[in-house]
Amino acid sequence: MNIAVKALAALAQETRLTIFRTLVQAGESGVPAGQLAKELGIPNATLSFHLKELTHAELVIARQESRFIYYSANFATMNALMSYLTENCCTGTPCGIVKVCCDEKNS
Amino acid sequence: MNIAVKALAALAQETRLTIFRTLVQAGESGVPAGQLAKELGIPNATLSFHLKELTHAELVIARQESRFIYYSANFATMNALMSYLTENCCTGTPCGIVKVCCDEKNS
């Protein structure tokens, strides 16, 4: 529950949502911080702050590679969040089923 | 985009997330405000404030019925939100597909 609130709070911010979606689209390999800053036109300090928030919420994973730090989306958390939101929906009335995204690793 | 941020911000709060999930589980018929307040142990003013936020974010729908106001989850918005989050994920790499929930009306 608190995990879900943290994740939602992390995404509930224009800049962070943009960052996250960019990383979702980039896939598992991720993008180095500097490139993100350039691509999105965000000052380093600001980007760093938001990446920290996203990482803290476990929506994003950081991986160091020489002098670069690659950030990538954490699909497991995203999927868990979506499941949480739709849990027991409609008192069990048959309805569309929520399938997770990009979970080759977790299924 | 702003719609998504508003929806996420609305959900990024313990009390509101609880309210929303309760309504998701209650299904289309909804729950009157007073009953929600009792069930969740939230003061009227506080509940009203949060319901307003959720309604403003179009995550929740209000329907008056005599003296009661029934609140219910807006599944269309929820589904749109989840699609937005996973849009173009993994640069098109084949992966699980996100299916929407409870959308008999929209599909």
Add this chain to the structure above:
DNA sequence: TATTCATTTCCATGATAATGGAAGCATGGA
């Protein structure tokens, strides 16, 4: 019309978050 009941608005208080320049900290090349 007066009354009751469900819900909302008002408002003051306290708390938390966003921003970005400047300084600091690592890593790797010369």
Add this chain to the structure above:
DNA sequence: TCCATGCTTCCATTATCATGGAAATGAATA
């Protein structure tokens, strides 16, 4: 060891949000 580069932390400022008691609104019944 010195320097350049990639990224982060520090910090002060500004803005936004959560809470709940009390008063107000608005709908049904007598």
